Amino acid sequence: MAETSELPKTPTEVMEKVTESIETAAKEVDALKFDAEVPESVRSMAETTINQTREAYERGKEALDESIDALERSFDAAGHGATAFNRKLIDIAQRNLNSSFDFAKSLAGAKTLAEVVGLQSAYIRSQFEVFAGQATEIQELTKKIASDTSEPLKDQMSKSFEAVSKKA
Numbered sequence: 001m002a003e004t005s006e007l008p009k010t011p012t013e014v015m016e017k018v019t020e021s022i023e024t025a026a027k028e029v030d031a032l033k034f035d036a037e038v039p040e041s042v043r044s045m046a047e048t049t050i051n052q053t054r055e056a057y058e059r060g061k062e063a064l065d066e067s068i069d070a071l072e073r074s075f076d077a078a079g080h081g082a083t084a085f086n087r088k089l090i091d092i093a094q095r096n097l098n099s100s101f102d103f104a105k106s107l108a109g110a111k112t113l114a115e116v117v118g119l120q121s122a123y124i125r126s127q128f129e130v131f132a133g134q135a136t137e138i139q140e141l142t143k144k145i146a147s148d149t150s151e152p153l154k155d156q157m158s159k160s161f162e163a164v165s166k167k168a
Helices: 011-032 040-108 113-167
Strands: none
Touching: 040 113
């Protein structure tokens, strides 16, 4: 080790002291001779750990890719479902408008108040039945959309659980 001496007073002395300390440390490190060989068991264990880590990474990456794919399919189904739902609503609105125009036309042809009241009663009764049928159409379509949208996610969850249970 270097001898303890007075503190340097000038920048040059500081640099000389630092250089001397670095040189001394370098000589001490050289004296240790780190040429020892790593045992085969340590190298083998390190290689095994690296391989297992890579395999775990690949499985995780594959699972993530599959999950992203399932989400994309689910969003795609939701988009198609929204389009189908909008088309169904437009179709229902068109049918209702046509029915209303037909009703107005029949009212225009009525000759008596009794005929108008009869036509109106018949129209209202038929509209209740029509609205009930339309509600059923919308309900069935909504169920189909929900099923189509959730199916890719359910499939992915099933695959994930199966994969986890096989490894356990």
